[in-house]
Amino acid sequence: MNTVQARYDFTAIEEKWRTHWLATKTWKVTPDLTRKKYYVLSMFPYPSGRIHMGHVRNYTIGDVIARYRRMRGDNVLHPMGWDAFGLPAENAAIKHHTHPAQWTYENIDYMRIQLQRLGLSYDWDRELATCDASYYRxxxxxxxxxxxxxxxxxxxxxxxxxxxxxxxxxxxxxxxxxxxxxxxxxxxxxxxxxxxxITDYAEELLAGCDQLPGWPEKVLTMQRNWIGKSIGAEIEFRVAGRQSTLRIFTTRPDTIFGATFMSLAPEHPLVTELSKNTDREAEITTFIQRTAAARRQLKPGEEARIEGIFTGGFCLNPFTGAELPIYAANFVLMEYGTGAVMAVPAHDQRDFEFARQYNLPITPVVHPYGEKLDGKTLSAAHEGPGILADSGEFSGLDWKAAQKAITSKAAQKGFGQPKVTYRLRxxxxxxxxxxxxxxxxxxxxxxxxxxxxxxxxxxxxxxxxxxxxxxxxxxxxxxxxxxxxxxxxxxxxQRETDTMDTFMESSWYFARYTCQGSPGCSEASLDQQEAAHWLPVDQYIGGVEHAILHLLYARFYTKVLRDLGYLTIDEPFINLLTQGMVIKDGAKMSKSKGNVVDPHELINKYGADTVRLFSMFAAPPERDLEWNNQGVEGAFRFLSRIHHFVHEQLTPIRHGADHDLPATISGANRTLHRKTHQTISKVTKDLDGAFHFNTAISAVMELVNTLLALNNPEAERKPDPTVNRRAVEAIIALLFPMAPHLCAELWEEIGHDQPLDTLSWPEYDPEALKEDETTVIIQVKGKLRSRLQVAPGTSDKELQKLALADDRVKGFIGAAQVRKIIVVPDKLVNIVI
RNA sequence: GCCCGAAUGGCGGAACUGGUAGACGCAAGGGACUUAAAAUCCCUCGGAGUUCAUCUCUAUGCGAGUUCAAUUCUCGCUUCGGGCACCA
Structure with a gap:
């Protein structure tokens, strides 16, 4: 047996199917209005030279989804291309005295072969490289x-x-x-x-976050924070003794009566203006230069000590007429708001610290409910809610009401208005x-x-x-x-000699794919009918490192292209899956750590199907995946077992097609038949939207274990050939998205003349799922004490009776009085004493 | 500092809507086959105890709470990971 048994020759199998798929353009797609369209896209790679494990994971996830959706009958667009502009090419050119174009295109040619060896089902006719003039024009x-x-x-x-x-x-x-x-x-x-x-679209980009339920909440939060919307007011202060005015932005107009000074960014023009030709000029110029230099030297995450300098000028509080000294302060940013802040030390912690440092007055005007603050004894700013005091006509108002009232008053008097500020620039x-x-x-x-x-x-x-x-x-x-x-x-x-940020290319490539390669697109940026048909992307897959970068730019660009009349969608990606990193020995793979695993070597050793299977099995997609070479061996053993079984039993499995299922299925047949249908049900649920690839594979492993156990040479009664065949067919079909080459091969070998990749996903029979017997557990006071084997649907009354009659249970109840019995049908009986 | 997320065996990870914790895989130990090894197959596998069984106790980061019942819900902490960080 051992000598004749066919070896799992993954190299030959994979080559055969890879060649077949590429030659027949199996994955070429055109719009088909009779079927549901499904656009699945993995973030395209930078052609750095070779693919790495992160690519393998990203593209396998996309491929499994694509293959699954096709089997469900969808018309699937699954393209691939190259994010081909960028610095590494230029740096390599300098280093190796080559040209970036040559370096890039050579890398693309090599990496294309690597992706094809993984058996990824792309429509290669839509391939694009962003460094082609046909794209960037x-x-x-x-x-x-x-x-x-x-x-x-x-x-x-x-x-x-x-x-x-x-x-x-x-x-x-x-x-x-x-x-x-x-x-x-x-x-x-x-x-x-x-x-x-992009700031013109800040509000829409923010509001759009609420329309993306298919995105991870984490990514949406990051985008919202990045956009950083603040609602408040802009208020104008007159500068004492001058014509100029000073505009500030505040989110707390309710505290304006508590403003005791003004803080300006050192680069604010008024700082220089106020100090010009005064005895402070030199000192202030030094301060401006020093703070600018200090900011440059700041290490990331480090904050400079709060520091400021009096400019010599004053401004007038438009509500009270009070004169407020104007300071330049190192913590005020010229780029945000107006570069000027009204300082209310009683209600802003940073202003509070500044006031203490420079002996400036602290005047509380918003007192917490039922409490009275004293500026002299205050130990920290009160930034929370409260009732206004010492605020003229606004005294007694609640802070929120006061914010509105004070802003309206400022607007009415012509020195202010409501204002929304964004952090986004x-x-x-x-x-x-x-x-x-x-x-x-x-x-x-x-x-x-x-x-x-x-x-x-x-x-x-x-x-x-x-x-x-x-x-x-x-x-x-x-x-x-x-x-x-x-x-x-x-x-x-003179021409502009700067080039564009490479994120420009990746901001619309998903739209270009909808018509790339078609004649209509050679003389146009986009074929609007095709774009309207395929977009938005139904499922996008990529690393979370682009949570703000690419994903924000692409959303912005989509809205711009919409407003330019090219697109009809508001958002490019309906569903987003952010896959975790591939790590080894607890750390991200990197040359410097010496923990890099080369996908190419693994494919040579175990085959693409094994590499794909393991990367889908080892962890849920959104979590980091710890690479484990022994785990890969396990995946290989699993595929080998299936291969061996099918070959060993090839004749009976083929004969299984000659008959219908037995009229009554019992014993081992029933066990296997039920398990087959339970597995179809489970895998379908796991692949359908939830993307629990790891548990889907576990389920198929269980079915294989059941199948092999029941066909064990020592087993007394082996399953009927037809039941066996159905189980084998289910295993092959369910595993096809993850391990396409082997499954395509086995499908053919068991006698199908229609290739698996044109076939539909298996259906399960709800009747077949039902168990003959179910285990009902018996608890006494919530602790597991015994089990009952009963027919499903046994009545509550009957279960109670059986539970109370159980010898073990009797022992635990003893002489105690039964106070309550909880019955969950087909699940448990809990006896409370 | 603020905002998210996570924590389950030696390891990766399962567990529907609160209802048998540890599926599946890896590693480990034992056995079969073999001259031997590899491969393959079978058994055991959270911890402790024990009368060795359809046993008991204990166990999902820690501490409380709700409930007949909590990995799951609530509150408080700890640790780790991620994001933002003078944003007015």
């Missing part, structure tokens, strides 16, 4: 249209400069002061840059690097800033470029690229 067009709508603009501002990357970063790409890519600290720098007005998209989409702008001394005429698009990246570690963008050093003619006056002009 449309991005340039979108940019021009945004510019024309006022959604793209250029300004000089303080930006985040990353020195190793030699470029500017958007706020979202700076995590706690650190560059998201190279993990070094960023420094502020004054620069010209292009920005997209506009998206800076200029990058001082080569390997990105050129920004299609021309600067002309005569005509000013011009967009590149659409017939001249795309603005292609020039190829003859030298890559040096010089620090300057290769584009800005290349006269043949920068020098151009003005589209309006035909005079000499």
């Amino acid at each position: 449309w991005e340039q067009l979108f940019f021009i249209q945004m510019y024309e709508k006022g959604l793209a603009y250029r300004k000089m501002t303080t930006v985040n400069w990353c020195d190793p990357c030699q470029t500017v970063l958007a706020n979202e790409q700076v995590i706690a002061g650190i560059c998201w890519r190279c993990e070094t600290q960023v420094t502020p720098r004054q620069m010209q840059g292009w920005f997209l007005k 506009d998206w800076g998209i200029s990058r001082q690097r080569y390997w990105g989409t050129p920004i299609p702008i021309i600067y002309c001394d005569q005509c000013g800033t011009q967009t590149v005429p659409s017939e001249q698009l795309p603005v292609r990246l020039p190829t003859g470029v030298k890559f040096k570690k010089s620090g300057r963008s290769p584009l800005s050093a290349l006269a043949s690229f920068g020098d151009t003619t003005c589209p309006t006056c035909r005079g000499p002009a």
Whole structure:
């Protein structure tokens, strides 16, 4: 037997099916109005060179969902492509004296083969690479249209400069002061840059969070916090002895009678203005420079000591006329609100500490219910609710009511209005690097800033470029690229030499997939009918590290494309699954830790099906997955067992197709038949929306265990061939999404001429699920004391009787009086004494 | 500091709507087969006790509470992970 038994030759099986699927374009998809569309998308990879375990996990999850949905009859769009612009290509070019394009396309070719070896069911005809001019030309067009709508603009501002990357970063790409890519600290720098007005969409992006029940709450919370909406009022203070005024933003207008000074950001223009030509000027200039320098040197997570300086100027409280000294304070940010804060030390902890430090008055005006605060003895600011006092006509009002009343009064008198402020700032998209989409702008001394005429698009990246570690963008050093003619006056002009943030490409690729490769899309950015048909993405899968970055940009971009008339949807991704990291020995896999597992080697050793199966089995998808090589062996053993069983029993299993199920199923047949249907039911439930792949696989393992046990050579009566065959068919079909090659092969071998991948998901018979007997547990005072084997549906009365008659139970009740009996049908009897 | 999330055997993880805690897998121990090993198959496997059984006690981070009954609900803590952090 051992000698003739067919080995589980995964290499041959996988090659056979991979070739078949690719050659016949099994996964090519076109719209089909007779079927439900389902768009499943895994975040596309950066072509870094080789796939890693994170990719394997991400793409296997997507593939299992895609294959499952197809078997359920949906018309599934499942595309793949390359997020191909980015710094590593340029850095590699500098290091290896190659060209970023060459490096990138070679990586793509290699990684495509790696993905295909995993048996991922993509429609490869829709493959795209964002570094193709055929892709980025449309991005340039979108940019021009945004510019024309006022959604793209250029300004000089303080930006985040990353020195190793030699470029500017958007706020979202700076995590706690650190560059998201190279993990070094960023420094502020004054620069010209292009920005997209994401702030115009702040309110809609925030409100949209409530319309996304299919997203993890955690991601929505992070987005809400990032947008950071604050409701309050803007109020104008006159500056004493001057024409100028000072605008502040506050969320606590109710405390305005308690304002005792004013805090300004050091960079606030009024600070310089007030101190100009006074004896304080030098001191204040030093302060401004010192705080700016200190902020630059701050380590992430570290807060500077509260520090301030009196500017010499005063402003007037518009309600009381009181003169408030104006301070410059290091904790006030110029970028948020108006860069000026009215300081109410009694009701703001930071102002409180500042007031104590500089001996400024503390005047409580909101007293907690039933309590009276005293500014002299106060140990901390009271930031909570209360009743107003010493606040003129507003005294006696509750704080919330007072906020409204004081804001209205300010508005009525013309020195204030309600105001909503967001923490979110506009998206800076200029990058001082080569390997990105050129920004299609021309600067002309005569005509000013011009967009590149659409017939001249795309603005292609020039190829003859030298890559040096010089620090300057290769584009800005290349006269043949920068020098151009003005589209309006035909005079000499200069091109913009910055390129776009690579998050621009990933902000709309999911829309491009809906028509990529079709003739309608070669001369258009999007085929609007196709986009309307396929979008939104029904299921999106990716790492949680993009909770704010990519996922916020993509939501914004979708709304912009909608408003430009390309899309009809408000949100790009209906359901989002954020998969956990793949870790080894408790830590993220990394070269420096030496705990990297190479998927390619594993596939060579065990086959793609085993690698896929284990990565789905080892942990629920949203949790971190601890990679365990012995666990992989276990997955391999499991698939081998199925393979061996089918081959060993091939003849009887084939014969099982010749007959119907026996009219009455009993004994071992009944056990197996029931288990088969229970497994179909369980796996269906686990794959349908819940994505409990790990328990789905466990369930199939149980069925395999049952099947093998009942067919054990020592078993007295083996199951009927037809019952056996049905179990085998269920195992193959249920496992197909996870281990497609082996299942396709076995399906064919047991005699099906129609391939499994065109077949539908198995149905279960509710009748077959029913147990003949069920175990009812008997508790005495809540403790398990005995068990009863009864027919399901046994009446409460009967169960009570049986329970009380049980010898073991009698012993535990003894002489005690039974006070109460709780019966849960088919489950338990609890006797309370 | 604030906001989320998690905590179950040696390990990864199960447990429907409160109703047999530990499914499934890994590791470990014992056995069969073998000249031997690998592979494969069978048995045991939270802890403690014991009369070795269809036994008892104990056990889901800790402490309370609700309930006939709590891994599950409530409150308070501890630890770990993640996010935000001078945001006015």
